[in-house]
Amino acid sequence: MTTKLIFFTGGVVSSVGKGVTAASVGRLLKARGFDITIQKLDPYLNVDPGTLSPYQHGEVFVLDDGSETDLDLGHYERFCDLHLKKTSTVTTGQVYEEVINRERRGDYLGGTIQVIPHITNEIKRRIDLLTRSTDAEIALIEVGGTVGDIESQPFLEAIRELRNDLGRENTAFVHITWLPYLRATNETKTKPTQHSVRELRSVGIMPDMIIARSDFPVEKDLSHKIAQFCDVREEAVIPLVTADLLYEIPLVLEQAHVADILMERLELEPKQSPKIQGWRTMVAELKRQKPSIKIGLVGKYVELHDAYLSVREALNHAALFYGVDVDLHWISSTDIEKNNGKDLLVGLNGIIVPGGFGSRGVEGKVIAAQYARENQVPYLGICLGLQVMMIDFARNVLGLKEADSAEFDKLTPDPVIDLMLEQRGLDQLGGTMRLGLYPCHIKPGTKASALYQTEVIQERHRHRYEFNNDYRQKFEENGMVFSGLSPDGVLVEMAELKDHPFMMACQFHPEFLSRPNRAHPLFLGFIGAACRNAGLSDQLVDLDFTN
Numbered sequence: 072m073t074t075k076l077i078f079f080t081g082g083v084v085s086s087v088g089k090g091v092t093a094a095s096v097g098r099l100l101k102a103r104g105f106d107i108t109i110q111k112l113d114p115y116l117n118v119d120p121g122t123l124s125p126y127q128h129g130e131v132f133v134l135d136d137g138s139e140t141d142l143d144l145g146h147y148e149r150f151c152d153l154h155l156k157k158t159s160t161v162t163t164g165q166v167y168e169e170v171i172n173r174e175r176r177g178d179y180l181g182g183t184i185q186v187i188p189h190i191t192n193e194i195k196r197r198i199d200l201l202t203r204s205t206d207a208e209i210a211l212i213e214v215g216g217t218v219g220d221i222e223s224q225p226f227l228e229a230i231r232e233l234r235n236d237l238g239r240e241n242t243a244f245v246h247i248t249w250l251p252y253l254r255a256t257n258e259t260k261t262k263p264t265q266h267s268v269r270e271l272r273s274v275g276i277m278p279d280m281i282i283a284r285s286d287f288p289v290e291k292d293l294s295h296k297i298a299q300f301c302d303v304r305e306e307a308v309i310p311l312v313t314a315d316l317l318y319e320i321p322l323v324l325e326q327a328h329v330a331d332i333l334m335e336r337l338e339l340e341p342k343q344s345p346k347i348q349g350w351r352t353m354v355a356e357l358k359r360q361k362p363s364i365k366i367g368l369v370g371k372y373v374e375l376h377d378a379y380l381s382v383r384e385a386l387n388h389a390a391l392f393y394g395v396d397v398d399l400h401w402i403s404s405t406d407i408e409k410n411n412g413k414d415l416l417v418g419l420n421g422i423i424v425p426g427g428f429g430s431r432g433v434e435g436k437v438i439a440a441q442y443a444r445e446n447q448v449p450y451l452g453i454c455l456g457l458q459v460m461m462i463d464f465a466r467n468v469l470g471l472k473e474a475d476s477a478e479f480d481k482l483t484p485d486p487v488i489d490l491m492l493e494q495r496g497l498d499q500l501g502g503t504m505r506l507g508l509y510p511c512h513i514k515p516g517t518k519a520s521a522l523y524q525t526e527v528i529q530e531r532h533r534h535r536y537e538f539n540n541d542y543r544q545k546f547e548e549n550g551m552v553f554s555g556l557s558p559d560g561v562l563v564e565m566a567e568l569k570d571h572p573f574m575m576a577c578q579f580h581p582e583f584l585s586r587p588n589r590a591h592p593l594f595l596g597f598i599g600a601a602c603r604n605a606g607l608s609d610q611l612v613d614l615d616f617t618n
């Protein structure tokens with residue numbers, strides 16, 4: 072069986088929403104009974120985004136197998152409910168690394184190594200690896216960057232060749248562009264789209280569909296014009312007006328028959344009538360006016376919301392199940408430090424401290440954990456959020472005033488958080504953390520156990536430091552419960568406070584496994600506690616989002 076390939080390219084501007092669009096198309100194909108998979112081709116030279124600052128590329132999304140990836144992989148997993156693997160993420164850095172390693176080994180037998188065909192062949196090999204490694208009938212492949220960029224040229228050349236290699240009935244090209252609006256003349260313009268299609272055609276790719284993003288409604292005559300100038304059938308010009316909610320986009324694309332048009336192009340028959348009723352119910356519920364709860368997200372990169380994309384999504388997923396909205400307050404941990412700013416935390420129904428690296432702003436997070444503990448405010452700590460909860464407890468409950476994490480103070484007399492044994496002596500930063508899925512045993516009778524309702528869980532990790540077991544007994548004697556441990560009992564994976572409505576933390580990242588229609592147990596627990604704190608019902612809504 073040949074896997075059919077749908078390629079997504081972007082034109083006019085970056086950040087045009089290719090990832091969400093590809094993910095939405097994936098959802099619609101899956102709803103028709105197809106097995107699908109997705110891949111992102113990223114034109115930057117980093118081998119993976121693991122070493123990139125969140126300020127540059129938003130959060131690093133982590134897969135089951137520990138791959139550190141672009142945040143678009145998060146959209147793919149959430150929209151299509153998939154567990155992707157390493158084969159779903161390709162960067163120019165990986166492609167070059169592979170080709171250069173082969174050259175150094177002498178595999179090319181004295182040949183001259185060139186972008187075409189060596190780099191392009193390696194790109195094609197990785198697309199082939201993706202389709203071989205799954206049973207997918209359709210693979211959606213997003214080319215990062217914008218058509219016309221120098222960096223993305225080898226990717227475009229490779230996908231152009233694939234149409235010849237695999238045949239027209241096995242490949243479709245979707246081009247996503249932006250229609251700017253000029254206020255002076257009250258016009259939405261198609262010229263940049265025409266130019267970007269010309270650019271695409273100059274590398275030999277004829278788009279089969281154009282999805283034209285716009286902030287304003289697009290009149291029929293504009294679609295007609297785009298079809299005419301860009302040689303695309305008129306019904307395959309899909310205006311996509313900026314939606315209030317990302318999860319609405321599959322419904323907008325469904326209304327425009329996007330999946331049907333692509334299936335016809337790929338000579339595929341649907342396997343079932345589209346199952347999207349649950350998604351519709353979910354979007355309707357998301358859009359309904361609901362009471363809201365105030366959640367404070369205390370972080371270091373709060374100016375850039377994409378740095379905490381999966382956390383924000385996971386909060387919204389859980390809120391949906393309680394029929395409430397999250398009124399999210401982005402609180403910079405350095406601001407808390409400046410004002411000794413417990414003021415910034417007053418009135419919140421819940422505080423979440425997500426993951427992070429480096430010492431800037433850590434003290435503000437410790438203050439946030441202390442505030443939540445002392446004021447009985449629901450708290451969810453993720454990774455660094457667990458570590459600061461332990462630091463507060465050590466300093467302010469156990470009286471170890473100088474307790475810290477060895478990450479922030481190498482000389483602290485009380486390193487309650489310390490480097491994991493296997494992390495000592497590592498001198499490479501990229502890809503060397505404790506990464507990906509690890510099992511965790513949950514202690515019966517704890518809040519964690521009530522939420523997960525199972526004894527063994529698997530969650531995704533990304534950290535170097537861990538709770539220092541020298542302090543375990545002292546913590547336990549004073550009311551800390553270590554509710555989740557690695558199977559050998561050595562690593563603390565989860566902790567919760569006994570005498571507190573909800574003070575819970577985990578060393579892993581639950582946000583990566585949350586789905587819009589299947590909220591994560593820990594987020595459900597946290598939002599439920601926040602509802603109680605706000606005096607709202609913590610009953611789950613009686614709606615089916617999954618069918």
Ligand code: GLN
Pocket residue numbers: 425426427428429453454455456478533534535536537
């Ligand atoms: N910096 C901490 C560590 O490496 C926490 C990591 C995180 O929050 N992802 O252990």
